[in-house]
Amino acid sequence: MKLISWNVNGIRAILNKGFLDFVQKENPDVLSLQETKASQDQVDSKLFDYPFHYWNSAQKKGYSGTAVFSKVKPLSVTYDLGIPEHDQEGRVITLEFPDFFLINSYVPNSGRELVRLNYRNKWDRDFLAYWKKLEQKKPVIVCGDLNVAHTDIDLENPKSNYNKSAGYTQIEIDGFTNFLKSGYVDSFRKFNQESNNYTYWSYMFNARSKNVGWRIDYFLVSRVYQHKLVKAFILPEVMGSDHCPVGIVLK
Numbered sequence: 001m002k003l004i005s006w007n008v009n010g011i012r013a014i015l016n017k018g019f020l021d022f023v024q025k026e027n028p029d030v031l032s033l034q035e036t037k038a039s040q041d042q043v044d045s046k047l048f049d050y051p052f053h054y055w056n057s058a059q060k061k062g063y064s065g066t067a068v069f070s071k072v073k074p075l076s077v078t079y080d081l082g083i084p085e086h087d088q089e090g091r092v093i094t095l096e097f098p099d100f101f102l103i104n105s106y107v108p109n110s111g112r113e114l115v116r117l118n119y120r121n122k123w124d125r126d127f128l129a130y131w132k133k134l135e136q137k138k139p140v141i142v143c144g145d146l147n148v149a150h151t152d153i154d155l156e157n158p159k160s161n162y163n164k165s166a167g168y169t170q171i172e173i174d175g176f177t178n179f180l181k182s183g184y185v186d187s188f189r190k191f192n193q194e195s196n197n198y199t200y201w202s203y204m205f206n207a208r209s210k211n212v213g214w215r216i217d218y219f220l221v222s223r224v225y226q227h228k229l230v231k232a233f234i235l236p237e238v239m240g241s242d243h244c245p246v247g248i249v250l251k
Contacts, residue, residue: 001029001030001072001249001250002026002027002028002029002030002247002248002249002250003028003029003030003032003102003141003143003219003247003248003249003250004026004028004030004031004032004245004246004247005031005032005033005034005104005143005144005217005218005219005245005246005247006031006032006033006034006217006238006241006243006244006245006246007033007034007035007106007144007145007200007217007241007242007243008033008034008035008036008240008241008243009035009037009241009242009243010035010036010037010038010241011033011036011037011038011043011067012037012038012042012043014240014241015043015046017239017240018239018240019240020046020047022238022240022245023047023049024049026235026245026247027049028247029070029071029072030068030069030070030071030072030095030102031047031050031068031069031070032066032067032068032093032102032104032143032144033066033067033068033069033104034065034066034104034105034106034144034145035064035065035106035145036055036057036064036065036066036067036090037062037063037064037065038057038062038065039055039057039061039065040053040055040057040067047069049071050069050070050071051070051071051073052069052070052071052072052073052074053067053068053069054067054068054069054070054077054079054093054095055067055090055093056079056080056090056091056092056093057090058088058089058090058091059088059089059090060088060089063089064089064090064091064106065089065090065106066090066091066092066093066104066105066106066144067093067104068093068095068102068104070095072097074095074096074097074102075096075097075098076095076096077093077094077095077096078093078094078096079092079093079094080092081126081127081130082130083126086123086126086127089106089108090106091105091106091107091108092104092105092106092127092130094134096138099138099139099225099228100138100139100140100141100222100225101134101135101137101138101139101140101141102141102143103130103131103134103140103141103142103143103144104143104144105127105142105143105144105145105146106144106145107120107123107124107127107144107145107146107147107148108120108123108147109147109166109167110147110166110167110169110172111166112166114166114169116166117166117169117171117172120147120171120172120175121171121172121175124172124175124176124178124179125175128178128179128182131182131184132182135183135222139221139222139224139225140184140221140222140225141219141220141221141222141225141248142179142184142218142219142220142221143218143219143220143246144217144218145200145216145217145243146176146216146217146218146220147166147167147172147216148167148168148172148173148175148176148216149167149168149173149214149215149216150173150176150177150186150215151173153193153194153195154198154214154215154216155167155168155198155213155214155215156196156198156211156212156213156214157212167214167216168214179220180220183222183223183224184220184221184222184223185220185221185222185223185226185229186218186220187218187219187220187221187226187229187232187248188215188218188219188232188233188234188246190226190229190232191229191231191232192232196211197215197234197236198211198213198214198215198234198236199213199214199215199216199217199234199236199243199244199246200213200214200215200216200217200242200243200244201213201214201242202242203242208242211236215234216243217243217244217246218246219232219246219247219248221248228250228251229248229249229250229251230248230249230250230251231248231249232246232247232248232249233246233247233248234246235247
């Protein structure tokens with residue numbers, strides 16, 4: 001079973017940048033998208049090979065949002081975390097399959113000058129509690145733009161960004177560390193410990209052509225389910241967004 005996740009930074013825009021060709025080529029069983037910036041009626045007729053479409057759009061039009069397209073019918077689908085302060089921006093969709101829950105997530109960015117860092121800290125704690133509750137029933141796979149580089153090999157310039165830039169503060173790093181300590185595996189790092197593997201590049205300063213990037217998009221898997229991982233991958237050659245797709249294959 002092949003799962004792919006991608007922050008598309010606007011699904012309507014990426015439809016004109018080879019998105020459908022990418023989907024046809026990679027042919028995932030489940031495709032999770034973040035930052036869709038659209039509602040279902042604007043795009044939904046495009047992905048004909050995926051009979052099951054699920055959208056969670058932000059209350060604010062053209063902002064945030066998630067979507068999942070699946071070839072496999074889930075047992076159930078839920079939206080958001082059930083916490084009003086977190087549930088206005090369309091950031092979470094959870095699909096239940098026979099063997100696991102898949103949580104597609106677009107984690108809030110701490111913002112310029114870290115104005116949302118305290119909120120982000122609360123989000124991380126509440127988000128983890130949500131995973132643990134689901135995991136009482138069956139293993140959990142969390143995918144998406146988690147908006148944090150965990151270690152200094154997960155971004156090109158760790159020293160200049162540490163505690164200054166959203167996504168690489170100690171609070172955010174500790175939040176991610178807590179995910180791992182709580183029983184989850186960073187699937188990509190299970191197979192690859194090398195630096196220079198990034199999933200996001202700023203549009204400024206030719207960052208992508210220079211590979212001045214960040215790894216902030218993930219698949220995290222319940223430790224008890226990691227034996228099902230065949231591989232985890234990043235597709236940096238796929239263009240169209242300031243992020244690239246990431247994925248896993250399960251046996």
